[in-house]
Amino acid sequence: MIRKALGHILSCKDASRLVSKREDAALSAWQRLLLGLHLSVCTACARFERQVHFLRSAMQRYRQ
Amino acid sequence: MPNAEFARELDPHRGYLLRVARLQLRDEALAEDVVQETLLAALSGSGFSGKSSLRTWLTGILKHKIVDAIRRKQREPTAASAFGDIESEMDVEDIDAMFTERGSWDAKPADWGDPEAALNQRQFLDIMEVCLEQLPPNTARVFMMREVMELETDKICKELAINANNLWVILYRARMALRQCLEQNWFARNGGPH
Numbered sequence: 001m002i003r004k005a006l007g008h009i010l011s012c013k014d015a016s017r018l019v020s021k022r023e024d025a026a027l028s029a030w031q032r033l034l035l036g037l038h039l040s041v042c043t044a045c046a047r048f049e050r051q052v053h054f055l056r057s058a059m060q061r062y063r064q
Numbered sequence: 065m066p067n068a069e070f071a072r073e074l075d076p077h078r079g080y081l082l083r084v085a086r087l088q089l090r091d092e093a094l095a096e097d098v099v100q101e102t103l104l105a106a107l108s109g110s111g112f113s114g115k116s117s118l119r120t121w122l123t124g125i126l127k128h129k130i131v132d133a134i135r136r137k138q139r140e141p142t143a144a145s146a147f148g149d150i151e152s153e154m155d156v157e158d159i160d161a162m163f164t165e166r167g168s169w170d171a172k173p174a175d176w177g178d179p180e181a182a183l184n185q186r187q188f189l190d191i192m193e194v195c196l197e198q199l200p201p202n203t204a205r206v207f208m209m210r211e212v213m214e215l216e217t218d219k220i221c222k223e224l225a226i227n228a229n230n231l232w233v234i235l236y237r238a239r240m241a242l243r244q245c246l247e248q249n250w251f252a253r254n255g256g257p258h
Binding site for chain 1: 120123159163169172175176182193211212228235236240242
């Protein structure tokens with residue numbers, strides 16, 4: 001239920017876009033709040049977030 | 065005077081520098097040139113302090129040479145076609161296609177288990193390079209500038225004459241596409257929990 005309700009406010013598409021943007025810019029307090037709520041209930045987007053962080057470490061390894 | 069022993073130490077890094085330059089310039093001759101300039105600068109420069117790894121130090125020199133090369137190239141009348149149409153890479157149509165109409169994942173990201181283990185495997189880095197090569201040219205370039213060259217976002221925007229929103233879209237595409245490519249070509253095949 002909560003998941004569905006949150007999905008109406010912030011879809012997975014929006015959430016994934018914010019996850020990426022957060023790597024390069026500061027999000028607004030409102031965006032941080034919505035994203036935090038979304039990630040706490042959405043397994044798919046939480047995985048996406050971990051994978052984005054992994055990409056960063058993978059690129060660092062690539063450089064070494 | 066160039067130091068022959070130091071030159072020999074630089075040589076094993078040539079292939080890596082060339083791959084990084086190619087991914088950003090998509091121009092074989094130009095990539096060869098910037099790597100040549102980088103190695104010459106390394107040999108004649110004020111020297112390697114040993115504080116960072118040799119490769120990190122060389123990457124830092126290469127960064128400046130690539131930025132210079134991009135500037136030179138953008139002044140050429142054929143610049144637009146040389147790097148392809150960056151405008152088309154600001155379009156989000158391909159990203160939209162990864163989601164349903166209501167904005168849910170069309171194919172949910174899979175569980176990658178413990179992906180860090182892959183970082184110690186040469187084959188994984190090779191797959192990652194193939195995935196990078198498959199990105200649209202400007203997307204690969206921007207992602208390399210950001211993640212390998214570690215350029216600040218405002219610097220990248222300035223060099224490529226794009227705004228911050230364009231940059232975020234391009235980096236978002238890069239991450240979405242790389243994630244998908246690695247999942248299909250590595251994590252779905254190698255010991256992923258499927």
